[in-house]
Amino acid sequence: MTSSISTTIKFYINNFGFYDYIALSWVILLFFAILVLALYMLFKKPLFALFLFLLDFGGLGAGMYYSLKFIDNTTRPREIVAAPLRQLYYSDIMIADINLTNTSKRVFKKCRVRLSFHTIGKNSVQNFKFRLTPFHTQTAIIEQIPPGHTEQIKFIIRDFRPQNYSTKLNSECF
Known part of the structure; x- marks a missing residue:
């Protein structure tokens, strides 16, 4: 299973286009911005910071999946x-x-x-x-x-x- 995942990742990286990299860059940039906000809020409101932290990681996975799916459906139908x-x-x-x-x-x-x-x-x-x-x-x-x-x-x-x-x-x- 891990070899299948690694070959899939290699296939995507070798064949990504400009729009794919832009979409992933925005998702990763947003991930780090919310992560910094969560770390800042950690000492002021720890429960809210935990919520932001969990939301951030969930948003990273969903953002990568749906942004690539959107790019794929619009540019390569x-x-x-x-x-x-x-x-x-x-x-x-x-x-x-x-x-x-x-x-x-x-x-x-x-x-x-x-x-x-x-x-x-x-x-x-x-x-x-x-x-x-x-x-x-x-x-x-x-x-x-x-x-x-x-x-x-x-x-x-x-x-x-x-x-x-x-x-x-x-x-x-x-």
């Missing part, structure tokens, strides 16, 4: 569609056909499409746990998608035995 999955009957192979369409006005230099399979739990706690840890993940990286162009991606998953699962499809384009 795309449409990703998955055809129904096909399980081959004569072997343990699953085939997934995915179409990625560039709906922005700019060329995508690099896109990463990730298909992950998660076990379905018996309750919501198990579903949340299984959503964090997929039992199989496959990734494809596509380069140079012009505006209005649809790229077809085919995932072939070997040693896939039918079971109770859900799929999650996600893409990041830069």
